[in-house]
Structure formats: structure tokens, C-alpha cells
Amino acid sequence: MRKNILMKRDYTSKEIKKLFISEIQRHNSTLLINKNNLIFNANYLFKICKNTVIAPVIKSDAYGLGAIEITKIYINLGLKNFFVGNTSEAIKIRKKFKNINIFILNCGMIFDFNLLKKYKLTPVINNINQLTNWPLSSKNKIPCMIHIDTGMNRLGLNSKDFMSSENKTKLKKMNIKYLISHLACADDEKNSFNTIQLLKLKKMQIYLKHIKGINIKTSISNSSGIWLGKKYFLDLVRPGAAFLGINPSINNPNPLKNVICLYTYILQTRIAYKNTTVGYGASYKLHKKSKLATISIGYSNGFSRLLSNVGSVFINDKEAKIVGKISMDLSVVDITDFKESNIKVGDPVEIFGENRSIDDFATLNNTIAYEIICQVGKYSKKIIY
Numbered sequence: 001m002r003k004n005i006l007m008k009r010d011y012t013s014k015e016i017k018k019l020f021i022s023e024i025q026r027h028n029s030t031l032l033i034n035k036n037n038l039i040f041n042a043n044y045l046f047k048i049c050k051n052t053v054i055a056p057v058i059k060s061d062a063y064g065l066g067a068i069e070i071t072k073i074y075i076n077l078g079l080k081n082f083f084v085g086n087t088s089e090a091i092k093i094r095k096k097f098k099n100i101n102i103f104i105l106n107c108g109m110i111f112d113f114n115l116l117k118k119y120k121l122t123p124v125i126n127n128i129n130q131l132t133n134w135p136l137s138s139k140n141k142i143p144c145m146i147h148i149d150t151g152m153n154r155l156g157l158n159s160k161d162f163m164s165s166e167n168k169t170k171l172k173k174m175n176i177k178y179l180i181s182h183l184a185c186a187d188d189e190k191n192s193f194n195t196i197q198l199l200k201l202k203k204m205q206i207y208l209k210h211i212k213g214i215n216i217k218t219s220i221s222n223s224s225g226i227w228l229g230k231k232y233f234l235d236l237v238r239p240g241a242a243f244l245g246i247n248p249s250i251n252n253p254n255p256l257k258n259v260i261c262l263y264t265y266i267l268q269t270r271i272a273y274k275n276t277t278v279g280y281g282a283s284y285k286l287h288k289k290s291k292l293a294t295i296s297i298g299y300s301n302g303f304s305r306l307l308s309n310v311g312s313v314f315i316n317d318k319e320a321k322i323v324g325k326i327s328m329d330l331s332v333v334d335i336t337d338f339k340e341s342n343i344k345v346g347d348p349v350e351i352f353g354e355n356r357s358i359d360d361f362a363t364l365n366n367t368i369a370y371e372i373i374c375q376v377g378k379y380s381k382k383i384i385y
């Protein structure tokens with residue numbers, strides 16, 4: 001059963017900054033992860049996907065947020081099935097959590113059956129070679145998933161290989177838990193490619209029924225797939241981003257709550273004179289006497305150099321423009337327009353989260369929120385509160 005964890009009181013943003021300011025001041029960048037909002041998003045998913053297994057995807061260290069800590073939250077919510085990216089991630093999770101099912105999206109080129117058995121891991125078969133070499137001899141047949149390529153041209157067997165006559169006996173005997181596929185355009189509900197992919201997977205399910213006499217379960221949806229509606233839920237859904245509040249549907253408002261905020265702090269302020277320049281390459285020239293704040297974050301923290309001279313941050317909820325090039329672990333912003341009383345050294349600086357959504361921040365960086373969190377997660381202090 002999935003449990004509803006009682007939410008603790010929601011902190012205001014002022015309280016949060018007060019609570020964590022000393023942590024923020026000890027690190028270049030601090031990622032605050034709001035557990036209440038993550039649980040809100042999980043409950044939102046539970047409500048829509050009532051009769052479908054929800055198996056969170058925790059690959060790439062739970063999208064940079066810390067796989068162990070994030071998985072612990074999911075397990076406390078009653079979730080039991082998880083997808084990881086590779087065998088080493090799977091083992092790390094298994095060593096911490098005994099009573100969950102772990103599915104490996106990508107086991108590499110060949111399977112290490114000893115490891116799979118030792119750690120009770122379920123692999124996904126991603127190509128014809130892996131299927132051909134799949135062993136049938138052992139008494140306890142190893143469970144697996146088979147990935148059918150329905151349009152990504154990335155991983156998975158194409159239908160021709162899957163249905164080739166040499167595989168019939170093998171498929172008949174195998175312990176196949178799920179037939180899975182992955183949608184290419186799920187974030188756009190108007191795209192007809194979604195239906196095409198769904199039908200292709202269902203066709204393979206029917207083919208397998210002819211061979212095995214039973215319906216093997218299927219799965220096609222990531223977070224965005226869930227937003228395409230019930231038809232796409234099938235027997236199991238694999239959301240990752242939705243838990244974290246990333247908008248699953250590009251044409252629609254985001255019903256999920258924001259989970260992650262990235263902060264740094266003001267390290268120094270200074271008065272800079274007219275016609276002087278800021279930073280490497282002297283790329284920004286001041287046209288008047290200005291007040292500048294040096295903030296303790298740079299490209300080594302995942303704060304991309306692409307934002308040099310174009311991006312902005314928020315200090316006490318007011319926007320401040322980035323001036324000059326972003327350095328490795330420092331950046332400079334213009335605070336000339338700030339009231340003296342509204343800004344001081346040590347104040348927290350928001351990169352994204354409250355005043356700017358992570359999706360909007362990603363757009364400014366010419367990318368998607370997924371890439372942003374994977375990067376900033378790696379190089380920031382992470383606090384789950």
C-alpha cells in the first residue's frame with residue numbers, strides 16, 4: 001500500500017533562508033530540496049495513476065539529488081519498484097534497501113549473471129544480442145524486462161528482431177516481467193508519434209501472447225507519458241522528473257510543486273567607478289558609478305558561463321543582473337538599484353526556485369530542467385528539509 005505521509009508545516013521562504021543561511025554561507029552553492037513538495041507531487045501521481053504500478057526512476061544519482069536519500073523518501077511513501085541507470089547504481093541501492101525490486105535500464109553490453117543473482121536485480125534486455133545469449137538453463141529462471149524500440153532508435157529491440165522465428169522457443173520459456181518501451185515526444189500531447197509508439201508496443205504484447213499464452217505486462221510512460229492520459233498508463237509507469245516538480249507537459253501549466261531551489265550568498269559588495277570593467281576579458285563596461293555584489297557561485301557549481309552578461313539572480317526577491325563573465329566559483333551582479341537597507345553581505349542569493357522556476361532557468365541556459373539539476377546536484381551541498 002502507498003502511504004500518505006502527514007505533511008509537516010510549510011516554511012515560508014524567509015524562514016527557510018534564516019534556517020539554512022549558515023549552511024549556505026559555508027558552501028559555494030546549496031541545493032535546498034523541499035520534501036513536503038516532493039511528497040505533494042508523489043501524492044498527485046498516486047491520485048492519477050490509481051491502478052498502475054508507479055516505479056520511480058532514480059538513475060544518475062536520482063537526477064543529481066542523491067539516490068539513497070531520495071529513494072528513502074519514496075520507500076517511506078510505500079513505493080517498491082525502482083529503475084536505475086546501470087549495474088553499479090543498482091548495487092549501491094541494493095546494499096541499502098533489501099525489500100524493493102530494482103530494474104536496471106542499461107546493463108552495458110553483456111550481462112553479469114552472477115551479480116544479477118547475488119543482488120537480486122532485474123535487467124532490461126535492450127538488443128537482439130542480449131536476447132540471443134539469454135540463458136534458459138537455470139532452475140530459477142532470472143526475471144527480465146524486454147525493451148522494444150517503437151521509435152526512439154536508441155535502445156531496445158526492433159519488432160523484426162523481436163519477432164524473428166529463432167527467438168520463439170526462447171521467448172516462450174523466459175520469465176518476462178514487463179515489455180517496455182519509451183516515448184520520444186511525450187511532453188507534447190498533440191504529437192501523433194505518441195499513439196504510433198503505443199500501438200507498436202501493444203502489437204508486440206499481442207505477438208507475445210500468441211507464443212506464451214498469457215498477456216505479459218507492459219510499460220511505456222515516463223512522467224510526461226502519464227500526462228497523456230490513462231491509455232498510456234498500461235501496467236506500470238516510470239516517472240522521474242514529475243516527483244521533482246519539473247513540468248511534464250510543455251503546452252500546459254504545471255500542477256506540480258517546486259521541489260528544488262538553488263542558493264548562494266553575497267560574499268562582498270563594492271562601489272565600482274564609471275568606465276571600469278568587470279571580470280575576465282573585461283567584457284562588461286560600467287557606464288556609471290555602480291554598486292556590485294560578488295556572489296559565491298560559478299561554472300564549477302553548474303552555474304553556466306552561458307549566462308555571462310545576460311543572466312540574472314534574485315536577492316531578497318529582487319532581480320539583479322549578472323555583469324561580466326561567470327568565473328569558476330565566483331560571479332558578479334549589479335545591485336546599484338537596491339536600497340541600502342534591502343541588501344547586505346551574507347544575504348542569500350537565489351539562482352532558481354522561487355522567483356524563477358527551474359524550467360524557466362533551463363530555458364535561459366538553452367537546455368531543459370533535467371540537465372540543470374543533474375549538473376547543479378553534482379556540485380552543490382544538498383539539504384533535504
Ligand SMILES: *Cc1c(COP(=O)(O)O)cnc(C)c1O
Nearest residue numbers: 057182222223238239240241242
Ligand atoms: C529517464 C527515464 C525515465 C524517466 O523519465 P522522466 O521524464 O524523468 O519521468 C523513464 N523511462 C526511461 C526508459 C528513462 O530512461
